[in-house]
Amino acid sequence: xxxxxxxxxxxxxxxxxxxxASYFEISGGIQKCFLEEVPKDTLITGxxxxxxxxxxxxxxxxxxxxxxxxxxxxEFNMIMDRSYPPEGRFAFTTQSGxxxxxxxxxxxxxxxxxxxxxxxxxxxxxxxxxxxYEEIAKxxxxxxxxxxxxxxxxxxxxxxxEQSYQRGREVSFRNTSESTNARVMWWSALQVVVLLASGxxxxxxLKSFFKAKKLV
Amino acid sequence: xxKGVKSGSSGINAEYGKPIELNxxxxxxxxxxxxxxxxHAHNTHTHxxxxxxxxxxxxxxxxxxxxxxxxLVIPSHSFMTTVDATxxxxxYEDIPQGAPVNVMFQVISGGFLDIxxxxxxxxxxxxxxxxxxxxGKYTFNTYSAGxxxxxxxxxxxxLTPKVVSFLITVDGGVRRDIAKKADFTPxxxxxxxxxxxxxxxxxEQEYMRLREMAHRNTSESTNARVMWWSIFEALMLVAMSxxxxxxxxxxxxxxRVA
Numbered sequence: 001x002x003x004x005x006x007x008x009x010x011x012x013x014x015x016x017x018x019x020x021a022s023y024f025e026i027s028g029g030i031q032k033c034f035l036e037e038v039p040k041d042t043l044i045t046g047x048x049x050x051x052x053x054x055x056x057x058x059x060x061x062x063x064x065x066x067x068x069x070x071x072x073x074x075e076f077n078m079i080m081d082r083s084y085p086p087e088g089r090f091a092f093t094t095q096s097g098x099x100x101x102x103x104x105x106x107x108x109x110x111x112x113x114x115x116x117x118x119x120x121x122x123x124x125x126x127x128x129x130x131x132x133y134e135e136i137a138k139x140x141x142x143x144x145x146x147x148x149x150x151x152x153x154x155x156x157x158x159x160x161x162e163q164s165y166q167r168g169r170e171v172s173f174r175n176t177s178e179s180t181n182a183r184v185m186w187w188s189a190l191q192v193v194v195l196l197a198s199g200x201x202x203x204x205x206l207k208s209f210f211k212a213k214k215l216v
Numbered sequence: 217x218x219k220g221v222k223s224g225s226s227g228i229n230a231e232y233g234k235p236i237e238l239n240x241x242x243x244x245x246x247x248x249x250x251x252x253x254x255x256h257a258h259n260t261h262t263h264x265x266x267x268x269x270x271x272x273x274x275x276x277x278x279x280x281x282x283x284x285x286x287x288l289v290i291p292s293h294s295f296m297t298t299v300d301a302t303x304x305x306x307x308y309e310d311i312p313q314g315a316p317v318n319v320m321f322q323v324i325s326g327g328f329l330d331i332x333x334x335x336x337x338x339x340x341x342x343x344x345x346x347x348x349x350x351x352g353k354y355t356f357n358t359y360s361a362g363x364x365x366x367x368x369x370x371x372x373x374x375l376t377p378k379v380v381s382f383l384i385t386v387d388g389g390v391r392r393d394i395a396k397k398a399d400f401t402p403x404x405x406x407x408x409x410x411x412x413x414x415x416x417x418x419x420e421q422e423y424m425r426l427r428e429m430a431h432r433n434t435s436e437s438t439n440a441r442v443m444w445w446s447i448f449e450a451l452m453l454v455a456m457s458x459x460x461x462x463x464x465x466x467x468x469x470x471x472r473v474a
């Protein structure tokens with residue numbers, strides 16, 4: 001029985017594609033930024049692997065590229081700037097709600113040899129997707145149903161948090177729209193006034209000019 | 217030798233696929249059907265149903281654990297990134313054969329909110345090419361295993377960078393079939409249903425969040441444009457009227473000299 005269950009475990013796990021299935025390529029010191037719009041106090045984790053595409057030509061084992069991760073908060077302050085080894089994960093918790101920028105770049109620039117070209121496998125998860133429930137189940141000795149219900153609770157709490165965040169954003173959106181509306185109205189009125197004033201100015205000036213030149 | 221089988225009880229220890237000899241003429245081959253968790257034993261004469269296996273790690277619990285831990289998560293990769301003017305950003309995925317792939321993207325901000333998307337198969341054949349779309353959803357089945365590329369191109373724009381949010385989902389469809397057939401207790405079934413419903417809510421919320429972001433960007437851009445245009449137009453009006461006055465003055469002055 002144990003053997004058959006093991007077979008099915010492996011079969012089911014084999015159905016899960018490789019973790020690092022998605023990648024992109026960058027060269028040199030160029031950084032690539034990803035945006036994440038999240039509410040306050042959200043955990044964001046990134047799982048990555050850096051592959052050096054020049055490695056075939058360069059046998060030097062010391063030149064393993066690392067990853068530099070810079071995180072900018074919605075006010076463009078740098079809240080995280082760290083270097084990481086070629087493979088691993090990084091994590092941070094947002095201090096404020098809004099659009100965060102996660103910028104990654106390879107940290108090595110060779111003094112000699114061809115330009116650095118790297119392939120980065122990256123997976124960014126935020127909120128509930130970033131939490132490892134297997135770990136929690138082990139640490140707190142939770143049963144299967146307890147983990148399931150805990151996860152459901154966390155997801156519903158995340159939905160509520162997102163909803164209240166959206167409510168706040170809608171308020172600022174509405175303010176912007178109303179300010180645009182008011183501006184359009186006032187500036188149109190001002191333009192009519194400016195037009196009339198310039199017309200009056202022109203007429204008066206020309207009239208006095210012609211009178212002065214004794215043409216009228 | 218007999219394995220100590222009592223009639224009516226299910227106390228057999230057996231190995232997958234190996235025969236148990238009950239007597240010299242009857243052999244039972246042990247199979248486990250994962251879809252029903254009921255084990256069947258066949259022999260050449262009769263088909264004996266042994267009933268539900270009661271072991272510490274039953275298949276239902278296993279599937280349930282997997283679903284709980286993975287949360288019915290379909291492997292997907294979602295990113296929101298900036299594509300600069302005249303540049304192309306490509307993302308690559310290693311996909312097995314015969315998998316249904318779902319690509320969804322939305323342009324959040326920038327210019328006319330349009331972008332080109334090109335999906336290429338491992339043999340460089342173009343699966344999909346969309347020009348100047350502001351949002352799209354495309355599904356296809358992979359016909360060969362390998363690296364598929366998804367390229368967003370902003371080459372049509374000379375100045376404005378575009379922000380694109382996209383989601384690539386590779387659906388492992390087999391797991392869904394197992395989920396339907398497995399025999400869960402009512403509590404586990406309820407929890408699975410809740411989990412699916414919450415996934416749907418989260419997906420909808422995500423979509424609305426992106427729409428709100430796009431509208432907000434449009435609104436802020438309109439606001440800024442209105443302000444700059446108004447200042448520019450006021451200055452232009454004043455400058456025009458002053459120029460008209462001085463031109464006419466000069467016109468008449470020149471005439472008088474002649």
